[in-house]
Amino acid sequence: MPKIVDAAARRQEIVDAVCRIIASDGLERASLREVADEAGLAVGSVRHYFASSEELLAFSFASVVDRIVARLSGAYAGVSASSAGSETQRSAVLTLLGEFLPLDEQRALDACAWLAFKNAARIRPFLAAEADRSHRAVAAVVGQLITGLVEDDGGGQQRLVTEAERLLATLDGLTMHALLQPEWMTLEMCQDVLESHLAGLEGPLAPKH
Numbered sequence: 001m002p003k004i005v006d007a008a009a010r011r012q013e014i015v016d017a018v019c020r021i022i023a024s025d026g027l028e029r030a031s032l033r034e035v036a037d038e039a040g041l042a043v044g045s046v047r048h049y050f051a052s053s054e055e056l057l058a059f060s061f062a063s064v065v066d067r068i069v070a071r072l073s074g075a076y077a078g079v080s081a082s083s084a085g086s087e088t089q090r091s092a093v094l095t096l097l098g099e100f101l102p103l104d105e106q107r108a109l110d111a112c113a114w115l116a117f118k119n120a121a122r123i124r125p126f127l128a129a130e131a132d133r134s135h136r137a138v139a140a141v142v143g144q145l146i147t148g149l150v151e152d153d154g155g156g157q158q159r160l161v162t163e164a165e166r167l168l169a170t171l172d173g174l175t176m177h178a179l180l181q182p183e184w185m186t187l188e189m190c191q192d193v194l195e196s197h198l199a200g201l202e203g204p205l206a207p208k209h
Contacts (some may be wrong), residue, residue: 011049011059015041018060019109025144027116042122051164054126059129064110065134071099071107072141079145090198096145097194100138103187111175145191148162149201163201170197 001073021030032053036046050056082089094114102108114134121131145163174193177185 007049010045010165012043012063012112013014014046014049014056015060015063016056016109019113021062022116023109023112027057027120032056032059054124057120057124058111058126058130061134062131064113064117065130065137067136068099069141070132072096072138075099076141076144079148084148093149093198094191094194096141097167098190099172101116101175101190103190108179110144112179113177115179122196139168142171145199149198167197169196 014035018030018034021034021038030053032046032050033043035056036043046056050059075092078092079089079096082092098127099107100111102111117127118131118134121127143160143164146160146167150160150163170193174185175188178190
């Protein structure tokens with residue numbers, strides 16, 4: 001009898017192969033043939049699911065975004081369930097922010113692919129819509145987080161937007177440093193930077209004077 005293949009699982013295997021190639025050799029090498037070799041499949045098997053390299057890359061970008069957003073959403077539930085200003089909330093916030101960072105193999109692969117895809121979207125129009133979705137999805141989570149952490153000092157909505165962008169910039173910088181200088185930008189260093197950032201917020205997690 002012919003072997004029954006789980007289409008969703010096979011697509012995920014192919015996406016994982018794309019991410020490994022991006023991490024080791026860059027997005028430019030992620031052709032159908034190279035991805036098939038990395039996944040241990042025939043090119044025809046990959047073409048069964050993706051008619052072109054563009055279709056493959058767009059799907060892979062979307063899959064990476066979905067994975068990251070799912071981790072963030074799951075972690076945000078822990079923040080929402082904790083009491084404002086408590087150590088439990090602080091720990092939950094740090095856990096959430098850590099989901100952005102390349103602190104283990106899967107998160108490192110996703111972060112590397114995410115950055116590569118976002119950069120490529122500047123010159124590859126077929127990736128632009130997904131790049132926009134990824135930014136909006138991540139910004140939404142950060143915006144929710146900042147809304148719950150920053151006290152209203154009269155700055156209104158603009159203050160929240162500024163703080164959200166400041167946190168996003170910090171996370172982008174930490175991600176880049178952790179990918180490029182992992183010996184220096186360790187888990188402990190990332191946590192120190194994030195704790196320092198949280199301490200600078202005028203809100204329930206700020207140090208009491």
